[in-house]
Amino acid sequence: MKAVYNFNAGPSALPKIALERAQEEFLNFANTGMSVMELSHRSKEYEAVHQEAIDSLKELLKIPDNYKVLFLQGGASLQFSMIPIQFLKENKVGNYLLTGSWSEKALKEAKLIGETTIGGSTKENGYRSIPDLSSLQMNEHDAYVHLTSNNTIYGTQWSHFPDISHAPLIADMSSDILCRPIDVEQFGIIYAGAQKNLGPSGVTVVIIREDLLNEDVSHVPTMLKYQTHAESNSLYHTPPTFSIYMLNQVLRWVKEQGGVNAIEKQNIEKAKLIYDAIDESNGFYTGHADKEARSLMNITFNLPTEEDNKKFLAQAKEFGFVGLNGHRSVGGCRASTYNAVPVEACLQLREFMNAYRK
Structure with missing residues (x-):
């Protein structure tokens, strides 16, 4: 077969070695006689994979101890709703920085739940640039400030992030997580669909600061609470086990690259x-x-x-x-x-x- 060069925007290329290792283990994972897709998510063999993936992310991104790593479903798009339903309360405002279609979609979902504002935007120039940090509009009533770190459709990326202290900074890093070092402590929440830099589609990584898990979320349905998943190590219900297995293979590859x-x-x-x-x-x-x-x-x-x-x-x-x-x-x-x-x-x-x- 002739060479294929995969430049898909997502789902996208996976490391060849990660695919080959998955192929080798596909019918018999860890001498269980079963595929990893067939294992109970409560089994010690799967839980070892699950924990290794969490630990590897913490190591690679230098995630501090006061953050939790969650494996959720619903893609980054579900996070557009989970964030405001938890944190956008009365007398608070969701502050959105617009740099493309995905930040617009995040704003659209938040508007269904509470009050929002646009703290910065480059829509007027066709999203060719990133807002100047000095031009951003912040307010003491901000529940959080939300941005999309990389814009797949327009080809722009934040090179530096706003340094804010009055509210949590929340970033959708679906398309550039692990592409460069970041200071996790700048953020209250980082979330990313896996299907670009982390693995196949099906799992969404959420990195959340622990103090944000102390919010009163009694009004939020169980499955939409970050608390639910943090307290159960993302095993409250059956997680997307094969996607997490592949995520772990990709993280192994990243470590092998240096x-x-x-x-x-x-x-x-x-x-x-x-x-x-x-x-x-x-x-x-x-x-x-x-x-x-x-x-x-x-x-x-x-x-x-x-x-x-x-x-x-x-x-x-x-x-x-x-x-x-x-x-x-x-x-x-x-x-x-x-x-x-x-x-x-x-x-x-x-x-x-x-x-x-x-």
């Missing part, structure tokens, strides 16, 4: 290969994002016309490049260079882009 610092170095190298092809094309390729706001994870660009985009994408597909179509809402082209996308794939895309232009 950890998050080594992953960041590789991500910078990969993104530069493609951004250079754009910048050195004399306008044949045009990046969507302003240079200072460019994402390491999603590289968005256009050719001179929409017809040119279509021809480029058709020929790229013939050469084995998968998933280069831009999001349906904006069109154009997008290369998603998540952690598991190898340098070689980005090098080959750069070569193709240069050859196609010539």
